[in-house]
Amino acid sequence: MMLGYIGRRAYHSILSVIGLLTLVFFLTRLTGDPSALYLPLDSSVEAREAFARLNGLDQPLYVQFFQYLRDLLSFDFGESLRQHRSAIDVALEAFPQTLKLAVVAMTLSILLAILVGALAAARPGSLFDRIAGLVSLAGASTPDFWIAIVGILVFAVGLGLLPTSGTGSILHWIMPVFVLMLRPFGLLVQVVRGTMISALASPYIKTAHAKGMKRRKIIFGHALRNSLLPVVTVAGDLTTGLINGAVVVETIFGWPGIGKLMIDSIIQRDFAVVQSTILVTAIAIFIVNIAIDLLYVGLDPRIRY
């Protein structure tokens, strides 16, 4: 049953990935001719033609497209114009950097949000609830690029405590992770709080009280478990957002992830790399979605595929 379900999902995903790649193929080519960027401004017409011929850019667009599809079938994803090596290798090298950042930021956000949201829901209207509401709203609505730039100004330039950009030490992680956490944390606190309040008002919570269970066990055992489903949905959505390339954050902090790679490649009209980054992230998002569906089954025995 389950394998059949995953198979069906994979089949549908392949169709949408093909559609996506088609779209990306034509859209990138609307940005202009790469030879304008890769050759000196005063290069001759012959040189331009030679460059185009070398990279297959002299063919009509539809011929280029079918060539691209044929290469895809033999797992040839093209060559990077900029780095002169396999485009997919370039994308796969950058992806783990993004993944690491996303996993760390999301794990911290989810754990923290569940704790804060559950405690806020346990006593709605309390001081803690109101502070949590204020902080989460601020987190969810503050633009990340602004926080990132202010962070660099204060902690890196002003106080000199943290590096401005790049990777390396643990210190390099602090600002990017914090900035990436803001929005997921803020949204998740609100989701957890809302679903927890309705879970705590459910009849089965009355049963638990009538059994004489401890309040802490009721909140974290009975209510929380039932509120996790919507949390998983939202968290999954936010995760795909981060995997998709935390473009702004990676660019500002010079983090060599897939978001930064995508932006650089688009600016430099490195078509093969753009297409490869899209392919890699699309597959990653597909895997995340399957994982969410499987998590549903684990969380709620009433769900079967």
Added chain:
Amino acid sequence: MMAAGKPILTIDGLTVDFLSEGDPVRAVDDVSFNVCPGETLVILGESGSGKSVSTGTVMGLIDCPPGDIVSGSFMFDGTDLTQLDENGRRELNGRRIAMIFQDPLAYLNPVYTVGRQIAEVFESHEAGEGRAVRDKVIALLERVGIPEAENRIDYYPHQFSGGQRQRVMIAMAIALKPDILIADEPTTALDVSVQAQILDLLRDLQQETGMALIMITHDLQVAAAMADRIIVMNAGRIVEAGKAEDVFKRPEHAYTRRLIAALPHEQSRDTPRPAGRQNETLLRVEHLSKHYALKSGLFSAKREFRAVDDVSFAVQRGETLGIVGESGSGKSSIARMLLRLNEPTSGRAIFAGEDIFTLEGAALNRFRRRVQMVFQDPFGSMNPRMNVRSIISEPWAIHRDILPRPQWNDRVIELLELVGLKAEHAERHPHQFSGGQRQRIAIARALASEPELIVCDEAVSALDVSIQMQVIGLLADLRQRLGLSYIFITHDLPIVRQFADRILVMQQGKVVEENQTEALFASPRHAYTRKLLQAVPQPKWQRENTAVRPA
């Protein structure tokens, strides 16, 4: 069994308010009662009478705020419950006082196995853990009548039937042999035959353990079957209290008399109506079936579930046909197919010369005008954002030829008055009405398209007894005035006695008996019909006098 010894629980002068936006609403007003070991006290009242609030406070289950216990004392076995802190309360709950509720599906946690949920009672009171608890839980499940308890212990609540879920709740409640079991409408959501089994189980358990039983119900027959003593509540006050037999045979308070009078009695059938134009058939259903394919494994044969299995019947113009059966009998499936809300697997239904199931487009639209439906849950079947005027006039927006727009307002008021509401109700929204009033609005909406046949699917089942009778009275009155035909679907056989001309009894998708109402009640032929009729519980005092227990 009569009360023995001194009371184990005494409640004195309990008054509870609920704080709403405006003034506090008094839910319970100066209520006092007690219960002795081994005794059954029934608290009888309709919805909103304060009966659940009174017992909820005993277990500390009323949230404060919005609840506010203004005054009152609770003495339980020498302890004043109002003086207990959270831990002291926790010690009592589940161990010495336990509770079961109306809707076990909602009151069981959907994501944990029933075994785990029962085991929590032991764990919360440090009464063992691990393997030993598991054995105890299996024994409990066996005691309350769950078959294959060793396997079923690992099932989730949704994998049990309604009656079994209530058995699971009971197992949870009696796990630590409490002194008091509070049962809040324990059988209201169950079929009549299952109801009888659950009541038997509660009685047996009480005999075994000698616990006191406080039972809350709105159902007079259940009350009579269980009670040693009864208190009757209305609008937050106790209006009558006494020994069960006395209250039933010699009710003193006007409210109690009205409740007892609302019971369907054998003699109380209306004077026979002039039969409708019996020779004109309005609807003829032939060999109607609805099958659902069941999921099957790779190698097992295809299986199907026959929700409706070769059902045929006819409705004459002006006639009322009652379709009676328990849940799963297929009665609602028939209604949904006749309204073309679901498609049948096979069969025909000829309405005024045309087969309903072949209608399409404009013809289907015209047919929908002529047949209307009233659902069980009027709140769920109305858009909460629309006011009553828009709800009732919506059919005219769909079927343009019924009424020109300038006349809508007058007609809405006319319809509201026809169903016993007032003109000013037109501007209100559904949540501002009581259940009975909402059902009247649903009927007004059904009448708006000037139908010839109204299908009522459990239309009064969610209402209080006294309201049920009012709504049925309204339907009967409309039948007389407008010459309507009804298909009246219910699980409650006694209720159709005064209303239906003919009754169809259904079981597991099949019609097992069909007869004129009086003949069916006088001499039920099929065993299942007899079972439904006998499922009406016998009063406790009669059973004890004759010393005969139904099997």
